[in-house]
Amino acid sequence: MAEVVPKPHFARPGEVQVGRALLSVSDKRGIVEFARGLADLGIEILSTGGTARELEAAGIPVRGVADFTGFPEIMDGRVKTLHPKLYAGLLCRRDEPLHLQAAEEQGIEFVDLVCVNLYPFERAAGRRGVTEAEVLENIDVGGPTMIRAAAKNYEFAVVVVRPESYDAVLEELREGDRQLSLNTRESLAGEAFAYTARYDTAIARWFAERREEFPQLLVRAFEKVLDLPYGENPHQRAAYYSQVGARMHVLSMIKQHGGKELTFNNLLDLNAGRLVVREFKVPACAIIKHNNPCGCAMGEGALDAYRRAFAGDPMSAFGGVICLNRPVDRAVAEAILEQFAEVVFAPAYDEEAVELLATKPNLRILEDNERRAMSVAEQDTKRVIGGLLVQDRDLDLEDRSEMQVVTERRPTTHEWEEMLFAWKVCKHVRSNAIVLSKDLATVGVGAGQMSRVDSVRLAVEKAREGTLAGAALASDAFFPFPDGPQVAIDAGVTAIIQPGGSVRDPDVVEEADRAGIAMVFTRRRHFRH
Numbered sequence: 001m002a003e004v005v006p007k008p009h010f011a012r013p014g015e016v017q018v019g020r021a022l023l024s025v026s027d028k029r030g031i032v033e034f035a036r037g038l039a040d041l042g043i044e045i046l047s048t049g050g051t052a053r054e055l056e057a058a059g060i061p062v063r064g065v066a067d068f069t070g071f072p073e074i075m076d077g078r079v080k081t082l083h084p085k086l087y088a089g090l091l092c093r094r095d096e097p098l099h100l101q102a103a104e105e106q107g108i109e110f111v112d113l114v115c116v117n118l119y120p121f122e123r124a125a126g127r128r129g130v131t132e133a134e135v136l137e138n139i140d141v142g143g144p145t146m147i148r149a150a151a152k153n154y155e156f157a158v159v160v161v162r163p164e165s166y167d168a169v170l171e172e173l174r175e176g177d178r179q180l181s182l183n184t185r186e187s188l189a190g191e192a193f194a195y196t197a198r199y200d201t202a203i204a205r206w207f208a209e210r211r212e213e214f215p216q217l218l219v220r221a222f223e224k225v226l227d228l229p230y231g232e233n234p235h236q237r238a239a240y241y242s243q244v245g246a247r248m249h250v251l252s253m254i255k256q257h258g259g260k261e262l263t264f265n266n267l268l269d270l271n272a273g274r275l276v277v278r279e280f281k282v283p284a285c286a287i288i289k290h291n292n293p294c295g296c297a298m299g300e301g302a303l304d305a306y307r308r309a310f311a312g313d314p315m316s317a318f319g320g321v322i323c324l325n326r327p328v329d330r331a332v333a334e335a336i337l338e339q340f341a342e343v344v345f346a347p348a349y350d351e352e353a354v355e356l357l358a359t360k361p362n363l364r365i366l367e368d369n370e371r372r373a374m375s376v377a378e379q380d381t382k383r384v385i386g387g388l389l390v391q392d393r394d395l396d397l398e399d400r401s402e403m404q405v406v407t408e409r410r411p412t413t414h415e416w417e418e419m420l421f422a423w424k425v426c427k428h429v430r431s432n433a434i435v436l437s438k439d440l441a442t443v444g445v446g447a448g449q450m451s452r453v454d455s456v457r458l459a460v461e462k463a464r465e466g467t468l469a470g471a472a473l474a475s476d477a478f479f480p481f482p483d484g485p486q487v488a489i490d491a492g493v494t495a496i497i498q499p500g501g502s503v504r505d506p507d508v509v510e511e512a513d514r515a516g517i518a519m520v521f522t523r524r525r526h527f528r529h
Helices: 031-040 051-056 065-069 084-091 097-103 121-125 132-137 142-152 165-176 182-211 264-277 303-311 329-334 351-357 413-426 452-462 481-490 505-515
Strands: 020-024 044-047 113-116 158-161 222-228 238-243 254-258 284-291 290-296 320-324 340-348 364-368 381-386 389-393 435-439 443-444 472-475 494-497 519-522
Touching: 020 031, 031 044, 031 051, 031 113, 031 165, 044 065, 065 084, 084 097, 084 142, 084 340, 097 121, 113 142, 121 132, 121 158, 121 182, 142 158, 142 182, 142 505, 158 165, 158 182, 165 182, 182 364, 222 389, 238 264, 254 351, 264 284, 264 290, 264 320, 264 340, 264 364, 284 329, 290 413, 290 443, 303 320, 303 329, 320 351, 329 351, 381 494, 413 435, 413 443, 413 472, 435 452, 452 481, 472 481, 505 519
Parallel strands: 020 044, 020 113, 113 158, 320 340, 340 364, 472 494, 494 519
Antiparallel strands: 222 238, 254 364, 284 290, 284 320, 381 389, 435 443, 435 472
């Protein structure tokens, strides 16, 4: 005898009691407990595939979706939930007489709650050695369709996509006699649409990146990592989001040992510092202030690198972000405590070092456990009003073999080392950028000036008296006139590295030859606006 389907009954938005739930998840965390909680409330459980097997193994009564729809799973499970009986049961408006009439005529059984999460496309696509066929099989079709249907009809259906929501949903169902408020339903629907949008974004990005680097439609998803106490200024609200699918981000694999919560400006400076110290394989330290390195140095060890970086501009280093590429021990910690700093960032800390640094309760102590390299394919973006500028990241620096000595005097071995160090740092200074270095440490930095000669003057002014004899200068772009090099030469600089490319290059080189200094053209500029 055929099963009699109960007659659909009228219900206003938010008044539907959950009597039937469909559970089909790839992420099975907590699903058994959630299903058991639903079953204990007398809610019928529908399920498919591996989820059904897991629930049955736990002793939870499950009705198969094939039994519900009267249509079997086919094509290796590609088609199992794509059936009008299921979607009519999800999309029916319970307060619309024509909908209820159609449901009765077609023998539709309502589905009141859908708990679905999707095939792990991002994980599959990011797996080394994965084939195209394997990636395509991890594109979920039925799952997003169920989620969107239930989310669209949230006034009468419930959608749950996150295991983190299970406990709160169960609690409200228990307290509300199997009902959820409209506010909860709407909130869950919003989460669901964001979830499917992220999923579709990952798929669209995978296809786009296989074909072109700058697609016609740029789609990206970002998820919140943490709320920030304020933005660049205290009256601005702020949060930090990481890009979905990125190999790493500025806070990935970072452990905070102590100090206040991180701020918007801390993260900007931390990002700048991480990019600077990654340039060096030997011990190095960069002290960042207002998104610029105010001091940077290489050293025999972390302590030497830190002291020399700090000596480059002790006044500007006050309240800076200190980034090191070597572990911090007691001696380094003691040196850092001699000044005021906002953040210390390093790959490891001795126990004594953490204890010492923690005596400054506001000092943020960050341990970097990220060992992955930044993807060379990752693009750089800058927000403008109503839009986005997208470009390749300026990751690499020119090899010395690609550079050209343009003066009569060739640089000495020491001058080459000094110029190449300054060139690495200069790439990370806001344009117009000038870096003066001596003994593999910055002694003066000129950043963000509208005129390049003013940047030179500022860098020279920053240098301590007498420190520039035999120093090197790096400029992120060409000198349009000889006046900039002349200021540096008068201060004692003997080697200059710059991209070249000005129509007045001959005049600039002539000035360098007249002074008897060495000058090198890199043929590539490194603006950082």
